[in-house]
Amino acid sequence: MLGNSFTQLAWWKTLLTPNGYSHNKIPDLTGKVAIVTGANSGLGYATTVALAAHGARVFLACRSKERAQEAIENARAEIKAKYPNAPTPQLEFLELDLNDMTKSSQAAQDFLKKGLPLHILINNSGIMNCPFALSADGIETQFAVNHMGHFVFTMCLLDKIKESQPSRIVILSSIAHEMTPASMGGIDFDTLNDKTKFNNWDRYARSKLANVLFGKALARRLANEKVWVNIAHPGYVATNLNRSAKDSMGNTLGKLSDVMTSIAGMTPEVGALTQLYLATSPEIENKDIRGRYFIPIANEIQPTAESRDEELQEKLWTFSENLAHKKVKA
Secondary structure, three states: OEOOOHHHOOHHHHHOOOOOOOHHHOOOOOOOEEEEEOOOOHHHHHHHHHHHHOOOEEEEEEOOHHHHHHHHHHHHHHHHHHOOOOOOOEEEEEEOOOOOHHHHHHHHHHHHOOOOOOOEEEEOOOOOOOOOOEOOOOOEHHHHHHHHHHHHHHHHHHHHHHHOOOEEEEEEOOHHHHHOEHHHOOOOHHHOOOOOOOOHHHHHHHHHHHHHHHHHHHHHHOOOOOEEEEEEOOOOEOOOOOOOHHHHHOHHHHHHHHHHHHHHOEOHHHHOHHHHHHHHOHHHHHOOOOOOEEEOOOEEOOOOOHHHOHHHHHHHHHHHHHHHHHHOOO
């Protein structure tokens, strides 16, 4: 049973919304420092290219230094070709493993040691539809990577972000948050790591619901700061996010999913525009847009009533704080 009936789901609105942002609307970002998680491919890479092409100093927060360095070289070449008048790209690797809360904390500390401001944090990285497994901390992996790793990373950087204001935090969620089963009761904290409860898609939906809940709770806490927190659903984008599909769906259905994505999915360059809008558009500050949820391209809609439940937001916040306190090693 889905958390909402089919007629109540808002996913269909993504088929009707206009383009509300474009690359030529991105302002000059000279002097801005940004971190993009999962920046070596897909949406993260496209976001990194756009930010760097407009003058930002961008840290690619990724697990693999080799893949990040390859992405940096590709980004430099792409910027030179597409943006001939752009400044020399400032791109650097930051090691981040979101599957381990201690390593997520360490990544934040490594950045803070550089003594730089932080104006833009884009929590882009994620995994989807993965076979059941536990993280390094013994937490179901989709919840661990998509929510807990980012929660720890963000909270460790928060003082620096506030010190650097005006600043932005963008949290990627998904329209899939609408598919969280009603039987989870919002988020089933007591059975989070129970392999027998729910399927891979249900667990993914739960992690994406957590993203919206976290974003709204964080925005509320920063209501009196010049720090704007918002949440994005990037849309149906042709990336490698569904790389676990063959494991979960079988080889035939996995290949079919790949084909459909390549045909119907947006390019990462287009898919990244909603998060780029939230990270860079002057409208966010001018209209004081906080704790809101956007779908392609740069169009606000209401997420589920469940995700707007402040009691559930606070329950997740307390759970996340306690879990991080227990698992993060000094």
